Amino acid sequence: MSNLFWYICLAIIGVGITAYTIYTKKHIYKVSTLMVFYLFAAGTTWIGEFIVLGLFNSYAYKTGLFTNPWAENLLGHLILNTTLYPAIAIVMVAYKLRYAGVILVTALFLLTEYLFVTMGLYEHHWWKYYMTATAIVIFLLVSRYWFARMNQKPYGLTRALTFYFAALLIIHTPAPILLLLGKQHYEIGIIDSWAGDFYLSSIIIIFFYHLAESFLLVLFACVFNKWYWKVIPFILPLVVQSIFTKMNILVLDDQWKLVYTLLIYEIFIAIFILLEKYTLKPDLNNRYII
Template sequence: MTIKKKYSSLPFVILFILHSLLLLYAFYKKSKEDRRNMFLLLLSNIGIAYIFEYPILNVYRAYRYKPKILKNNLLDNVLGAVISQGIIVPFTAVFLTAFNFGKKGKILFSMYYFFIERLFVKLGIYKQYWWKTIYTPILIYCYFGISNLWYNQIKKGNSNVLAITHFFCVNVVSINFLFVLAIMKKIKFGFGKVSSWHEHFLIVPVYSILLSFLAVLSVKKGGFKPKIIIFLIDLLIDLLLWKLNILKVKLNALFFFLLRHVLTIYCAVFFRKLVYMGKGRV
């Protein structure tokens, strides 16, 4: 059983709407303080999902999504992964954590994803290479457990968890921003004049992690000078990649460089205040 091409995106859209409603309901039922912690948990969950997807999808190509939303197959594949692993699953994890679902609830939702994956395979909108469906409920169950632990540590003000949460928040915004520019065909990473999108998605996560780490570092002690220093280092990294023809920019190059790094440092400042609000640090 396969689904017609023009309807390939429909299951992704339905799941996105359904799980968005679950997330919105969870935020609606919680207090202002809980909502802040849940928002930080959401970005952390997305950050964890992106790290997981990098070796599984980008490097070892365990499976392929076919939502048929974008014309380019590889970009379409990554978009499908973002919707599934970067939105739908993290939304579910936050919902389960918010309402403190126990072991049975986590198992139920893990099996729900098992059947969703089998359905997607039958519909022809998801293809497995070396990945086995049985891996999915096992790993998702573990992921739900991590979400609970992470949320509790955020509420307790665990310094290590708060620091990593800060990084995740900045990195998620950075990766999504770069992905939007890639969809618009405004930037591309790769070696040589002609490079593949596969190369792009091998380089971009590493690039984003490095620059997000530097941005977080620049706001750690406060003050204006560290931000300027990191900003200049970021520009030098981009200029070097540009000169080596590893970074291809179709936007005005200076505009891209400035916008990219101003946004990242601003996010680092904003999320630091949000993460450490009420924790005695700013």
């Protein structure tokens, strides 16, 4: 069986666990709240892995689909950090796992990691097993704390930060997919020279940009509570991506058109705007209005 098969199996397990947990706990928590938390949890893992893998090359995924190691890393990251990690966060908060549960989940992750290393599906560089254990424990404890805070104070800074990580996940998702499909990439000379890899430099450029764009998206969609502010997030990518194209920072490949990229941007921004409008609604008496 191909390496990718095992990654897909983990993804299916993650999605299945999430779906089952949300279904069985829908009488306790709003489905929309659990879904927003899922996006928040996935967004935090994306930032964490961007640092430890993207910037410090701590380990390597071996999906077997690409010859380029950073394309492999990108695909492995997309599969696992969008499914498995947020799934355990959902389990943690929905079933209110205590320390025994945290230890069990951590042990299962370590066992999975060991099997993947043994089977040649995953490779450590400077990363160690105890680092995985530490990261999982911290991730679960932070998830428990933040979910409780989300439910107690779904307004102000708590709501804004929750939607920031969700926004990052939503608006960044198309970029690595289009990169892996060979439709577009980003390049800046100094970053290309430092990274030394086509895929890595492209993701570094667009990820840092999306960190900033997510902040502006949350600012105009969540904080500035007037309809006309919500128009700005739709205008921003039209301007910035067009400038990137003119400056040859955004390079279109395989007969891909800028209009396709812009259309995808607008769709994903609209998804976020609707998500923010109808989920995690605060008490109007407590929500600040600008």
